Amino acid sequence: MANQQLFLGIDCGTQGTKAIILDAVNGQVLGLGAAAHTLISGANGRREQDTSQWLEAFALATRRALLAANVDGQDILGVGVSGQQHGLVLLDGESQVLRPAKLWCDTESTPENDRLLANLGGESGSLERLGVVIAPGYTVSKLLWTKEQHPDIFARIARILLPHDYLNYWLTGRSCSEYGDASGTGYFNVRTRQWDLQILREIDPSGRLEAALPELIDAHQPVGTILPGIAAQLGINPHALIASGGGDNMMGAIGTGNIQPGAITMSLGSSGTVYAYSEHPTVSSDASVATFCSSSGGWLPLICTMNLTNATGVIRELFELDIERFNERVEQAPIGADGVCMLPFLNGERVPALPHATGSLLGLTMTNLTEANLCRAAVEGTTFGLRYGLDLLRQNGLQSRSICLIGGGSKSPVWRQIVADIMNTPVICTEQSEAAALGASIQAAWCHASANGDASRLAELCERCVKLDPASETLPIAANVAAAQQAYERYQQHVATL
Numbered sequence: 001m002a003n004q005q006l007f008l009g010i011d012c013g014t015q016g017t018k019a020i021i022l023d024a025v026n027g028q029v030l031g032l033g034a035a036a037h038t039l040i041s042g043a044n045g046r047r048e049q050d051t052s053q054w055l056e057a058f059a060l061a062t063r064r065a066l067l068a069a070n071v072d073g074q075d076i077l078g079v080g081v082s083g084q085q086h087g088l089v090l091l092d093g094e095s096q097v098l099r100p101a102k103l104w105c106d107t108e109s110t111p112e113n114d115r116l117l118a119n120l121g122g123e124s125g126s127l128e129r130l131g132v133v134i135a136p137g138y139t140v141s142k143l144l145w146t147k148e149q150h151p152d153i154f155a156r157i158a159r160i161l162l163p164h165d166y167l168n169y170w171l172t173g174r175s176c177s178e179y180g181d182a183s184g185t186g187y188f189n190v191r192t193r194q195w196d197l198q199i200l201r202e203i204d205p206s207g208r209l210e211a212a213l214p215e216l217i218d219a220h221q222p223v224g225t226i227l228p229g230i231a232a233q234l235g236i237n238p239h240a241l242i243a244s245g246g247g248d249n250m251m252g253a254i255g256t257g258n259i260q261p262g263a264i265t266m267s268l269g270s271s272g273t274v275y276a277y278s279e280h281p282t283v284s285s286d287a288s289v290a291t292f293c294s295s296s297g298g299w300l301p302l303i304c305t306m307n308l309t310n311a312t313g314v315i316r317e318l319f320e321l322d323i324e325r326f327n328e329r330v331e332q333a334p335i336g337a338d339g340v341c342m343l344p345f346l347n348g349e350r351v352p353a354l355p356h357a358t359g360s361l362l363g364l365t366m367t368n369l370t371e372a373n374l375c376r377a378a379v380e381g382t383t384f385g386l387r388y389g390l391d392l393l394r395q396n397g398l399q400s401r402s403i404c405l406i407g408g409g410s411k412s413p414v415w416r417q418i419v420a421d422i423m424n425t426p427v428i429c430t431e432q433s434e435a436a437a438l439g440a441s442i443q444a445a446w447c448h449a450s451a452n453g454d455a456s457r458l459a460e461l462c463e464r465c466v467k468l469d470p471a472s473e474t475l476p477i478a479a480n481v482a483a484a485q486q487a488y489e490r491y492q493q494h495v496a497t498l
Contacts, residue, residue: 037057182293333370
């Protein structure tokens with residue numbers, strides 16, 4: 001059909017890969033597919049993944065999406081890839097992966113990060129030099145960790161890639177990175193949009209690391225055409241263009257239409273993120289705000305919490321509740337959970353900045369220790385972390401009339417109400433909850449248009465393809481806002497004691 005323009009958007013996350021088929025002409029999502037990944041967890045906060053799982057899940061999710069959309073893969077014009085940020089994928093000279101990828105949620109390299117940060121002159125030195133404060137999840141400390149723990153592997157490094165860069169490399173054979181995802185490495189300057197080679201030289205004076213870096217490209221530039229063998233494996237058009245792609249937060253911004261000032265996106269995924277578009281690299285003096293580049297030409301000041309649905313999921317498993325019954329329990333408990341407060345720092349925490357923290361339950365009495373209160377406290381505790389981050393962004397001058405909610409948690413009406421009340425801001429969801437995969441497919445359409453001399457603007461594509469779900473709109477309720485504020489202040493007091 002000539003009046004269709006089909007694009008494949010992929011989001012390779014921690015828990016799995018999602019695929020989406022978008023028709024960029026009418027803005028409709030025609031089909032979705034998904035496939036799961038497993039995590040390698042170990043002592044000291046090790047969180048890794050076998051990259052071959054990503055490739056299998058990519059192919060499986062793509063086949064499922066094509067089937068659901070009932071379209072011919074030969075009609076796919078382009079592919080965009082969104083990937084979990086900060087992960088480290090190392091390749092040798094034969095393009096073989098050297099070891100499992102260390103992920104964003106891996107805290108094993110915290111001691112290395114502490115040393116690198118001290119070397120930069122602490123938080124203020126890091127902000128001045130890079131525009132971000134390097135955190136334990138960032139890529140740079142993983143490199144130093146590899147050098148010290150696995151010198152034999154380190155000696156064989158030929159390419160250093162982020163998860164989405166690696167998938168693009170697999171698709172095209174070309175090694176490159178785009179500014180948004182590169183912002184989270186810890187060896188990239190977000191103001192000048194260039195690699196900071198000196199940091200890598202300090203880790204390894206031989207120059208091996210800088211030689212292994214991918215080439216930087218603009219967000220609207222394609223990486224290249226898909227390799228014929230991979231196209232055959234995926235069952236798609238061998239002439240499909242591969243877009244620059246980006247980190248999941250940057251793609252989520254595009255997938256929620258957050259490409260101009262005034263919008264705020266909040267993602268309730270395994271981790272929680274809050275971000276907003278900025279036309280200038282206004283670097284916050286607060287170390288918790290990461291002023292990353294966006295994948296739409298500007299910047300994306302962002303805060304990230306390490307614990308969200310991964311923390312509520314642990315409570316669900318503890319009581320053997322499915323999502324529906326968990327939500328019922330949350331609704332049964334009052335705001336503030338009768339004084340039960342959960343500090344859900346099960347993975348350590350980035351915002352508030354407590355990398356060595358563990359989770360705790362506070363305020364328990366003989367009468368308030370109930371399943372409902374514990375469920376509610378888990379949801380409130382994770383949401384308070386996002387409120388803390390939103391306040392930091394607002395102090396940095398970001399304004400918003402409403403919050404666009406995405407991620408698994410956004411599907412819960414009770415959680416939406418909790419977010420609206422705690423943030424004292426109306427919230428609304430996009431029709432397409434897989435915002436990162438949608439953003440990747442929109443970016444693929446943008447790259448395809450640019451490559452074909454059509455200066456089709458990203459804003460027009462977003463307007464056509466990003467649809468809000470009016471049924472999900474949730475307004476704060478005045479009485480709830482006051483009660484939530486009290487509970488939030490109690491949370492802040494508990495956090496202060498850490």
